[in-house]
Amino acid sequence: MKEVIIATKNPGKAREFEHIFASRGIMVRTLLDFPEIPEVEETGTTFEENAILKAEAVSRALNKMVIGDDSGLMVDALEGRPGIFSARYAGEPKNDENNTDKVLQELQGVPEEKRTARFYCALAMAIPGQETRTVSGTCEGRILEERRGTNGFGYDPVFYVPEKGSAMAELPSEEKNKISHRAAALKKLESVLDAILERAEES
Numbered sequence: 736m737k738e739v740i741i742a743t744k745n746p747g748k749a750r751e752f753e754h755i756f757a758s759r760g761i762m763v764r765t766l767l768d769f770p771e772i773p774e775v776e777e778t779g780t781t782f783e784e785n786a787i788l789k790a791e792a793v794s795r796a797l798n799k800m801v802i803g804d805d806s807g808l809m810v811d812a813l814e815g816r817p818g819i820f821s822a823r824y825a826g827e828p829k830n831d832e833n834n835t836d837k838v839l840q841e842l843q844g845v846p847e848e849k850r851t852a853r854f855y856c857a858l859a860m861a862i863p864g865q866e867t868r869t870v871s872g873t874c875e876g877r878i879l880e881e882r883r884g885t886n887g888f889g890y891d892p893v894f895y896v897p898e899k900g901s902a903m904a905e906l907p908s909e910e911k912n913k914i915s916h917r918a919a920a921l922k923k924l925e926s927v928l929d930a931i932l933e934r935a936e937e938s
């Protein structure tokens with residue numbers, strides 16, 4: 736069976752990649768399957784740099800093709816924060832609940848029309864002996880005043896998706912996976928990825 740390795744320890748992301756790839760008959764493995772690989776330090780100054788750091792470190796460790804995902808929430812009224820610091824916005828250790836509370840607090844009193852935001856996802860594909868490629872995708876929305884829904888992960892309960900009329904966390908995973916920043920980025924990797932997986936299966 737075709738297989739793709741994603742350099743993530745985030746179970747929410749892992750689930751999404753599993754769903755997206757399962758529909759195409761591809762099995763996903765993540766760092767949750769390789770507990771011996773240490774967490775990669777995200778020292779980059781952009782989503783792309785961090786995605787590359789994760790993909791290349793794990794690709795070197797396993798000598799295989801690996802995809803890294805660095806993503807986050809950018810809120811206009813907060814000048815793009817939490818941005819690349821989305822995972823640790825409320826401090827260490829990272830905690831989705833506290834991060835979401837912090838964004839809600841910072842936006843207290845900000846009217847609906849000024850609560851615009853977007854999710855951003857950078858993906859890096861590292862292949863041994865080749866130059867790493869990056870792609871990105873976004874998903875536009877705005878920040879709600881309180882949580883809605885229990886699906887998804889991270890900031891999904893406070894992220895309203897106008898085209899769906901619901902919070903991201905109210906959408907079933909099939910719906911999120913059609914419109915998400917992650918799905919948009921992955922679509923741009925599709926053709927390259929298919930070619931690589933075909934070749935891997937033949938050899």
Ligand SMILES: O=P(O)(O)OP(=O)(O)OP(=O)(O)OC[C@H]1O[C@@H](n2cnc3c(O)ncnc32)[C@H](O)[C@@H]1O
Binds near residue numbers: 777889
């Ligand atoms: O680095 P890895 O191991 O992949 O896991 P992480 O959780 O640290 O992931 P990031 O460094 O990319 O940080 C992304 C943060 O942005 C948030 N985020 C990313 N994608 C999201 C999504 O689809 N829905 C909600 N929140 C998301 C999420 O809360 C993460 O903590």
Ligand SMILES: [Mg+2]
Binds near residue numbers: 777822
């Ligand atoms: Mg991280």
